[in-house]
Amino acid sequence: MNEVALLLAATIASGTPVALAGLGLLLNEKAGVLNLGAEGMMLIAAVTGFAVALGTGSDLLAFGAGALAGAVAAALFGGLVIWLNTNQYATGLALSLFGAGFSAFVGVGYVGKKLEDRVLYEVPGLSDLPFVGPVLFKQHPMAYVAMALIGLSIVFLYRTRAGLVLRAVGESPESAHALGYPVRRIRLAAVIVGGALCGVAGAFLSVVYAPMWVEGLVSGRGWIALALTTFATWRPARVLLGAYLFGGVTMLQFHLQGQGVEVASQLLAMLPYLATIVVLVLISRNAGWVRANMPASLGRPFFPGS
């Protein structure tokens, strides 16, 4: 019982950064922009966050710096694809490659450095509840922030006028333009918010989760977050579920090994990615479902006046 609780708790911790990045990418995809640079933005933010945490000793400032770094990288990407109409796929990939190289370059001096001792968080009172306490109430505050942001984004996207406009820009930028909405600026705003959330996720990895900086620290989580948006058919709640599923499979494979279950470790290491592919195949079979949720102009540039 206790082991199951700890496994679930570890699942939530492991899923949190992926959920944050996935939500950010979902928001900018809802506006019709596909940013394949998630991995690069997360890496740049991870090294920035780590440097700030090391310099100031404040995790909060580190998350802020991570968000800012992610936002700046995203703004660069946004300027290129939205105003210069560069190819979104190629530019995003370039951002990922650039982020990997750039973060490694500026991060050389931070390899092997140690942050102050990390503290364990718990919600007073609630953390003593049987089972639920260890699962839900001994998490880093960022886990609750991720959950809250998912909730807020649902309200924003489906219950507010601004959310409606954002979705309209993603569905039919021409119509939104005709109605007088500044399509490019809305898209840029969405891209920047997406980058900021990827940045928080990256800083969380280097400052709380690892906690250290090494080259390539993000190790594929940016790509998983990208897959998550499709996996979730662009629904925020499903992004959260998918992130926990990914975290769960990751932690479960370690757990099974510890239990002495005889499975090849290479197969287990592959499981989270395999699970993503299987679910992608399953949901893609339901064409109506995908069409109902996928932003119609995703990945397409918009030329006002054309």
Place this chain on the structure above:
Amino acid sequence: MSLHTKRSLLQWAGLTAIAATVALVGCGKKEEPKPAAQAKPEPLKAAWIYVGPVGDAGWSFAHDQGRKAAEAKFGDGLKTTIVEKVPEGADAERVIRDLAQQGNKIIFATSFGYMDAMLKVAGEFPDVKFEHATGYKTAPNMRIYDASFYHDTYMAGVVAGKMSKTNTLGFVGSFPIPEVLRNINAFTLGAQSVNPKIKTKVVWVSTWFDPPKESEAAQSLINQGADVLLQNTDSTAVLQTAEKNGKYAFGWDSDMSTFGPKAHLASAIANWGPYYIKAIEELKAGTWKTERTVWGVKEGLNDLIKIADVVPEETKKKVETIKAGIKDGSFEVFTGPIMDNTGKERLAKDQKADQAWKDKIDFYVKGVEGKVPSGK
């Protein structure tokens, strides 16, 4: 039309620039120039290639400390070059050939995966000596050297067996190769020598270096009751995870005590300096010959250092006794009877394991849970 052409041109220029930056960063080569000797004889040129960054506090860092020891020993008589973060495979071949062409007379490749690349280049440069760490292939001008980390892990096991309250140890493994299995088994045997109830749980992460993954694996082991952890991976993540959870762990490759002041029980280290000095001396004296060198505690290559104050004095003494026993040859870590965890006898009573036996370990000893992953 022209706009479009310009646009794609810009795109490609941007991509190329970025690719070039990445490539440059990826193969960042560092030379450490020494003051040039004018009238004195030309210094001997030696080169090292590392799989990781030298700042990793782990494997590559330890090798680079060894290089520095050689530099200190030979002074102006030695000029060293390092290339760090060289991926195993085709890139390694290019880097090794490049180093040989630059006039290095001896080249040390410090990761298992450089083996075939080095063998190939060794055939092209008969006048250059090639040294490969942890491999098994040799040539007339290529030889191999290795450490005995299982000396360290046995002693770490003695400490762990004493300090565990749950009688459960955790091991974060990289790949199920004989080297790592040897370490897991020696760790378990060491712990059982002071506490027969010890069980070891093993989690494989399929990487040498991936801190988030290593800490997830460590967390998983702690969740399942392990209270003393050891890892055969190169980062400080396992130690830091133990620190966060109020459990114990060990440093690996280098002194990691600062990364987990409360969790750190001791550090299992490798001190490569003496071997590098010996190899260069042999080259200078003309006595260099192809052979396989396996050093351990006796030669000062391996050691368990910085045993924490929380460890009882009698346990520290026991570690010292073992160390002395390995040094004078009276103690062998793998001494029969050794049973595997299916109950089969792998080494008969009172028999001491030879090198061939140790090279071929493919099982867990009694007390390790689970089965060695076969990869099938």
